[in-house]
Amino acid sequence: MYRLPAAAILHVGVYLALLFSVVRIESPIVAAEPVPSKLSADRPSLFTDGKVRTFRITVTEPALSALQKDNRTYVRASFTDGTRTLSEVGVRLKGMGSFRPLHEKPSFSVKFDLNKTHQTYAGLTKFMLNNASQDNTYLAEYIATQMFREAGVPASHVTHAFVEFNGRPLGLYVLVEAMNKDFLKQHFENTKGNLYEAYLADIDSNMDQDGGPPNGDQADRKQLVQAAQIMDPIERWQRLQEVFEVDRYLAHLVIELFTSHTDGYAMNRNNYRIYHDPATGRFTMIAHGIDWAYANPGVSMQPPRASILTKAVLQTPAGWRRFKELRGQLFTNLFQVHILTNRVQMAAARLVAAARTPDEAKEFQKGANEMCNHIIARAANIAQQLATPEPLPLAFDTNGIAHPTGWQFKKDRGEVVSDRPKLDGKATLHLQVSQGDCIGSWRSKILLEEGHYRFQALARVAHVALLTNKVEQGNGVGIRISGEKRTNQLTGDLSWTQLEHDFEVTPGSEEKELVCELRARQGEVWFDAASLRLVRRP
Numbered sequence: 087m088y089r090l091p092a093a094a095i096l097h098v099g100v101y102l103a104l105l106f107s108v109v110r111i112e113s114p115i116v117a118a119e120p121v122p123s124k125l126s127a128d129r130p131s132l133f134t135d136g137k138v139r140t141f142r143i144t145v146t147e148p149a150l151s152a153l154q155k156d157n158r159t160y161v162r163a164s165f166t167d168g169t170r171t172l173s174e175v176g177v178r179l180k181g182m183g184s185f186r187p188l189h190e191k192p193s194f195s196v197k198f199d200l201n202k203t204h205q206t207y208a209g210l211t212k213f214m215l216n217n218a219s220q221d222n223t224y225l226a227e228y229i230a231t232q233m234f235r236e237a238g239v240p241a242s243h244v245t246h247a248f249v250e251f252n253g254r255p256l257g258l259y260v261l262v263e264a265m266n267k268d269f270l271k272q273h274f275e276n277t278k279g280n281l282y283e284a285y286l287a288d289i290d291s292n293m294d295q296d297g298g299p300p301n302g303d304q305a306d307r308k309q310l311v312q313a314a315q316i317m318d319p320i321e322r323w324q325r326l327q328e329v330f331e332v333d334r335y336l337a338h339l340v341i342e343l344f345t346s347h348t349d350g351y352a353m354n355r356n357n358y359r360i361y362h363d364p365a366t367g368r369f370t371m372i373a374h375g376i377d378w379a380y381a382n383p384g385v386s387m388q389p390p391r392a393s394i395l396t397k398a399v400l401q402t403p404a405g406w407r408r409f410k411e412l413r414g415q416l417f418t419n420l421f422q423v424h425i426l427t428n429r430v431q432m433a434a435a436r437l438v439a440a441a442r443t444p445d446e447a448k449e450f451q452k453g454a455n456e457m458c459n460h461i462i463a464r465a466a467n468i469a470q471q472l473a474t475p476e477p478l479p480l481a482f483d484t485n486g487i488a489h490p491t492g493w494q495f496k497k498d499r500g501e502v503v504s505d506r507p508k509l510d511g512k513a514t515l516h517l518q519v520s521q522g523d524c525i526g527s528w529r530s531k532i533l534l535e536e537g538h539y540r541f542q543a544l545a546r547v548a549h550v551a552l553l554t555n556k557v558e559q560g561n562g563v564g565i566r567i568s569g570e571k572r573t574n575q576l577t578g579d580l581s582w583t584q585l586e587h588d589f590e591v592t593p594g595s596e597e598k599e600l601v602c603e604l605r606a607r608q609g610e611v612w613f614d615a616a617s618l619r620l621v622r623r624p
Contacts, residue, residue: 163177
C-alpha cells in the first residue's frame with residue numbers, strides 16, 4: 087500500500103487548517119522570486135523582467151474586412167509596444183470555449199514572421215494573447231505552467247500584457263509562448279519531428295499536424311497507438327518505453343491532477359500536443375490551455391483511465407507503481423503552498439503596479455487572493471487524499487453480486503433537491519427539479535478488479551421533462567459510469583422500472599464512479615437504495 091511521505095504528512099494538518107479557516111490574503115507575501123526557467127539567450131526579458139507591456143495592434147482595410155469575414159486566417163497588421171513598431175505582422179483570432187468575436191474581447195494569435203522572414207519580437211516569431219475569459223484571476227496558466235516545467239515537462243512560458251486593437255483598449259491579457267520550433271528548441275534535441283494536436287479527441291484520431299514534413303501519413307503516431315493497445319501488460323510496458331517518454335508522461339499526468347486540469351488529456355482528451363523527437367524516436371506529451379488550473383479543489387488523485395495513453399501506462403504493474411512514487415515525490419517537492427502563493431502575490435504586485443485605475447488594481451489583487459485560496463484548498467485536498475489508505479476492491483458474494491455504499495449527492499446545474507425518503511416501503515435516493523434545466527446525481531466511488539460488470543437500479547419517475555437542449559447526451563433519468571455515455575433513459579411518469587448499464591474494467595484494478603442521475607427541466611426520480619447493485623458477469 088502506498089504511504090504518503092513523512093514530510094508531506096507533517097503538512098497535512100497545516101494545509102487543512104489553512105483551508106478550513108477560509109484564508110483571506112490581503113497583502114502580498116514577501117519572498118524570493120523563483121529561479122527563472124532556462125530560455126534562449128535572445129528572449130529572456132519578455133518573461134522575466136517583470137514588465138507589463140502595452141501592445142497596440144492596428145489592422146486597416148481591406149485586411150480588417152477580411153478578418154471580420156474569416157477570423158481564423160491571418161491578416162496583415164502593425165504591432166507596437168510603444169518603443170518598437172513592426173509591420174507585416176500576422177494577426178488572427180483564436181480560442182474554442184474562450185472564443186470571443188472581434189467586437190468583444192477576442193483572443194489573438196500574433197505571428198511576427200508572416201511576411202517578413204526572420205522578423206521577431208523579443209526573440210519570438212509567434213505568441214498568443216489570451217483573453218482569460220475562463221480565468222478571472224489571470225493567473226491560472228502563469229502558475230500552472232511553472233509547475234509543469236519544474237516537473238521536467240515541457241510547457242509554455244507565460245506573462246501578461248495590456249492590449250489595444252485599432253485604438254480600442256481591450257484590457258489585460260495572458261501572453262503565452264507559442265508551441266512552434268522556437269518552443270521545441272528549448273526541450274528537444276531535434277526540432278524537425280512531427281508535432282500533433284487534437285481537439286476533444288484521442289491519439290487514435292487523425293490529428294492536426296503543426297510541425298514536421300507536410301502531408302505525412304502519421305505513421306509515427308499510429309505506431310504509438312499500436313504500442314498502447316498491446317494486450318499483454320509486460321510486453322506493452324516494454325514497447326511503450328521505446329516509443330514514448332513514459333516517465334515524463336507520468337510526471338505530466340501527476341501535474342494535470344495537481345492543477346485540477348480537468349480540460350486536459352487525462353480527464354477530457356483535450357488541450358494537449360504530442361511531439362515525436364527524431365533524436366530519440368519517442369513521443370512526449372505537452373500540455374496547454376490550462377486556464378482552469380486549481381479551480382476545482384476536489385479532483386481525485388486516482389486518474390481516470392479513459393484516455394488511451396493513461397490506460398496503457400497505468401494498467402501495467404510498473405506504470406502504476408511509478409505513478410504512485412512520482413505522485414508522492416512531486417507533491418512533497420513541488421506543491422509547496424508558501425512558494426506557490428508567493429509567486430501569485432508577486433505576479434499580482436506587478437499587475438497592481440501597472441493597473442490603469444484603482445478599481446482595476448483592486449480586481450487584480452482580488453484575483454490573486456482567489457488564486458491563493460484555490461491553491462491552499464487544492465493542497466489540503468491532495469494531502470487528505472494521499473493520507474487516506476487506498477480503497478480495497480469491492481467485495482462480491484458467491485453469486486457475483488455487490489451492493490455499493492457511500493452514495494453522495496452532486497449538483498451540476500440548476501436547483502436540484504436531494505433527500506432519502508421512504509416510498510412504497512422502500513428506502514430511496516431522491517432527486518427533484520421544479521423549473522429550468524437542471525442536472526443532479528447520486529454517486530458512489532468504488533475500486534474494481536478486471537472484469538465485465540452490470541450496474542443495476544430500480545427507479546420510479548414522475549413528471550420528468552427533458553432538458554431544453556435535447557441534443558445533450560444522457561437526457562432524463564438514468565444510470566451510468568462517470569466518463570461514459572448513458573445507454574438508458576426514463577421520462578414522464580413510470581412506476582418502478584429496471585435500469586442497467588454494462589461496462590468493463592481492463593487489466594489492473596480501477597476506480598469507477600457509479601452515477602444515478604436526473605437531467606431534466608422538471609420532475610423527480612426515486613432510486614430504490616436496496617436495488618443499487620453491481621453484478622460481475624462472466
